[in-house]
Amino acid sequence: MNKNSSASYLSEDILAIICAALLLAVSLFATWSGSGAGEGGEYVAKNPIADFAGKPTKWSASPIDAIVRKDAEGTTDYSPLKKIIGTWVFMALTLGTAVFITGGGKRIAGFLPAFTVVFLLAGIAYVIAANEVAKAYNLEYALWALGIGMLISNTIGTPAWLKHGENTGFFIKTGLVILGAEVLVSRLMALGLPGVCVAWIVTPIVLISTYWFGQRVLKMKSRTLNMVISADMSVCGVSAAIASAAACKAKKEELSLAIGMSLSFTVVMMVVLPIIIKFIGLNEYVGGAWLGGTIDSTGAVAAAGAVLGDQALEVAATVKMIQNILIGVAAFGIASYWVTRVEPLEGKQERSERPGLSEIWKRFPRFILGFIAVSILFSILHATLADGPAFIDQVIKGSTKTFRGWLFCLAFVSIGLETRFADLAKYLKGGKPVILYLCGQTLNLILTLAMAYLMFGILFKDSLQ
Amino acid sequence: MTSKNASHARGRYSSNLKRWSALVMAAVLVVLTLFVVLPALAEIPAVKQRIDFNNQRQIDGGATFYTDQPFLESVIAERERTH
Numbered sequence: 001m002n003k004n005s006s007a008s009y010l011s012e013d014i015l016a017i018i019c020a021a022l023l024l025a026v027s028l029f030a031t032w033s034g035s036g037a038g039e040g041g042e043y044v045a046k047n048p049i050a051d052f053a054g055k056p057t058k059w060s061a062s063p064i065d066a067i068v069r070k071d072a073e074g075t076t077d078y079s080p081l082k083k084i085i086g087t088w089v090f091m092a093l094t095l096g097t098a099v100f101i102t103g104g105g106k107r108i109a110g111f112l113p114a115f116t117v118v119f120l121l122a123g124i125a126y127v128i129a130a131n132e133v134a135k136a137y138n139l140e141y142a143l144w145a146l147g148i149g150m151l152i153s154n155t156i157g158t159p160a161w162l163k164h165g166e167n168t169g170f171f172i173k174t175g176l177v178i179l180g181a182e183v184l185v186s187r188l189m190a191l192g193l194p195g196v197c198v199a200w201i202v203t204p205i206v207l208i209s210t211y212w213f214g215q216r217v218l219k220m221k222s223r224t225l226n227m228v229i230s231a232d233m234s235v236c237g238v239s240a241a242i243a244s245a246a247a248c249k250a251k252k253e254e255l256s257l258a259i260g261m262s263l264s265f266t267v268v269m270m271v272v273l274p275i276i277i278k279f280i281g282l283n284e285y286v287g288g289a290w291l292g293g294t295i296d297s298t299g300a301v302a303a304a305g306a307v308l309g310d311q312a313l314e315v316a317a318t319v320k321m322i323q324n325i326l327i328g329v330a331a332f333g334i335a336s337y338w339v340t341r342v343e344p345l346e347g348k349q350e351r352s353e354r355p356g357l358s359e360i361w362k363r364f365p366r367f368i369l370g371f372i373a374v375s376i377l378f379s380i381l382h383a384t385l386a387d388g389p390a391f392i393d394q395v396i397k398g399s400t401k402t403f404r405g406w407l408f409c410l411a412f413v414s415i416g417l418e419t420r421f422a423d424l425a426k427y428l429k430g431g432k433p434v435i436l437y438l439c440g441q442t443l444n445l446i447l448t449l450a451m452a453y454l455m456f457g458i459l460f461k462d463s464l465q
Numbered sequence: 466m467t468s469k470n471a472s473h474a475r476g477r478y479s480s481n482l483k484r485w486s487a488l489v490m491a492a493v494l495v496v497l498t499l500f501v502v503l504p505a506l507a508e509i510p511a512v513k514q515r516i517d518f519n520n521q522r523q524i525d526g527g528a529t530f531y532t533d534q535p536f537l538e539s540v541i542a543e544r545e546r547t548h
Contacts, residue, residue: 060507060516063499128499132516133506135527142529148495155488156481182532190544238529299528302536303515306522313522314540321531321541389545393538401532408529 012170013366015098020177020370022094027399031391045390047398053090054083054402056123060132067127087406088119098170107164114165118417121148122409138270138300141405142238142412143263146256149416158417166414172246173367175407176331179239180374181400183328184392186383191318194455198289199322202447206234207330210440218432223342224250227334228258229433233440235330236323237262237296242408243327247335247368248342252415253423260424261437262296270300274307285461288312289452292319294444315456328375331368339363 031047038044056066057080067084069077092115099111125145128134134144152158158166188196207230214226224245231244238259245255273295277287287308295301298320305316339360355363382392427433506512519526523536531537 061504124495128495128503129527131499131503131507133503133512135525136512136515136519138526140527140529151491151495152488155491156484179530182530187541187545190541192544236530297529298531298534299524299526302524302528302534303519303526306518306524313524313536317531317534317537317540318544321537324531389542396532401530405529405533 011366013173013370015102016170016173016367017177017370019094019098019174020374023090023174023178023403024181024374024395024400027395027403031395031398035387035391035394043387043390045387045394047394050394050398051079052083052086053399054080054087055405056080056084056127056130058130058132058135059127063127063131066130084123087402088116090403091119091406091410092116095167095170095174110161110164114162116165117162118165118410118413119406121145121152121413122406124148125409125413135299136303138263138266138297138303140238140263140297140299141409142259145409145412146259146416146419149413150419150421151416153417153419154421162417166417168252168411168414168418169246171407171411171414172242175404175411176243176246177367177370177374178400178404178407179243180328180371181378181392182396182404183325183371183375184379184382185325185328185375186379188322188325191322194460195289195292195315195319195322197455198293198319198448198451200326202293202444202451203234203323203326204330206440206444206447207231209443210234210436213439214432214436218436220432220436222251222254222427223346224248225254225257225427225433226436228254229261229436230440231330231334232258232262232296233437234444235327236298236320237266238408239298239324240327240330242411243331243371244334247331247365248338249365253419253427256415256419257424257427257433261433265437265441266295266297266300269295270297270304274304277308283457284309284312285315285456286449286452288315289319289456290445290449292316293323293448293452294441295320298324328372332372335365335368336360 027047027049030049031045034046034048035044057069059065067081069080071077092112095115096108096112100108103111122145125141125148128144129139129141210230210233211226214220214230215223220226227248228241228245228250232238232241234240235244241255241258241262244250245258273291274287277290282290288305288311291304291308291312292301292315295304298317301316301320302313305313308316340355343363344355378392378395382388385391507516525534528534
């Protein structure tokens with residue numbers, strides 16, 4: 001939300017938590033009311049929102065197929081279009097209410113048309129990303145959304161009226177709190193100890209070492225850019241970049257740059273790493289774990305793992321899934337480090353002057369607490385309800401991941417609309433971000449290979465056969 | 466003064482025209498990419514093979530989080546059943 005014009009007593013963080021809580025509560029209630037005993041008496045979970053919320057579907061021959069499909073008999077299916085419109089209604093109502101609370105009727109009149117245009121641009125990004133070729137080569141929606149936004153801002157410039165519809169920070173924060181529902185800690189043990197060791201031991205070491213390297217060796221001026229690159233390279237690409245950028249209050253251009261670099265290197269790694277693994281003759285388990293721990297993007301990990309074989313695919317995707325779950329801890333850790341160590345230093349205070357608990361509480365980004373609370377709540381429901389896994393899966397699959405995806409896509413369009421090419425070039429000066437990424441990724445490749453070999457090649461070798 | 470204003474207006478008009486032309490050209494490129502380039506790329510044998518390979522295994526190469534990955538649903542369900 002626009003902080004300058006808001007005379008509200010509610011902060012952007014609290015509003016994001018309220019909006020996310022509302023969307024999550026509606027999803028939980030809808031799934032609870034739509035589920036029950038099936039014909040055979042067994043429990044069947046169903047989320048009715050899935051019929052009204054969605055995104056463009058995969059297409060190959062024509063982009064129109066992404067929103068209006070034709071089946072083999074020639075019947076036209078408008079359900080993707082209906083779902084997109086349904087999502088717009090859900091979002092406009094929820095986010096519009098937040099705008100109304102902060103700015104009243106005058107702001108909502110400006111917000112609704114601008115939000116609709118930003119939503120349309122996000123829809124175009126989604127349509128391009130839904131193409132089969134784009135999917136096969138991991139050209140994710142974030143890239144297209146940023147590109148479309150930047151295309152407008154760097155040609156005709158973003159019109160003033162459209163700025164009412166871009167609320168980057170608010171979209172990201174709301175999306176992250178909703179993402180908490182997908183970070184199911186209760187799922188960890190079922191995924192296996194070797195994978196947990198690869199993802200949860202190596203990842204924090206690489207994250208901290210890369211950040212340290214950027215500060216002490218490369219002497220990067222921007223600590224936030226240093227942190228976002230370190231997190232998206234060591235944890236899990238786009239989602240980790242969003243979470244870390246929000247946790248350390250990075251600039252929008254820094255997030256764009258980190259994501260652009262991550263996606264570029266991912267495309268190379270997803271093609272080259274399987275070739276190297278085959279060349280050196282690693283077994284599928286070790287190779288899969290190596291891929292899962294090092295390739296940034298979840299989609300690219302699966303595509304690369306499948307090239308090695310079914311076992312490698314499963315191990316690679318499992319390790320990446322465990323890394324995905326780590327982003328809750330990473331975001332909390334980064335936010336805590338920032339408010340206790342970095343912000344006092346930037347405020348020119350003496351190193352010995354640590355902020356007190358009340359000061360930390362005042363500075364701590366509240367939405368991170370919302371994100372953690374949602375993760376804990378959904379993990380408890382997942383672990384304790386009689387049909388918890390089926391129920392929670394329906395809540396996520398039927399609606400929350402759709403809302404989360406759209407919110408992030410809207411955020412990327414907004415970032416693009418606010419970014420000039422010249423701003424990005426400024427950060428690339430001297431090539432330090434690229435050097436940081438390359439050095440960090442090299443360390444990641446070495447440590448992950450060693451840990452993958454130890455876990456999947458020696459310690460748990462027999463239990464995997 | 467009047468001629469200075471007229472010159473400014475002409476300059477602004479020319480700059481606006483350039484910006485809009487750039488946007489229109491970029492938009493045309495996007496449309497061409499969507500309707501011509503991407504469908505044509507999908508017909509290249511190596512690309513087609515990769516797409517079919519991913520489709521057979523229900524792999525979404527553009528997934529940003531594990532919950533976006535269709536093939537993982539059965540893997541997770543099996544792990545949770547046997548855990």
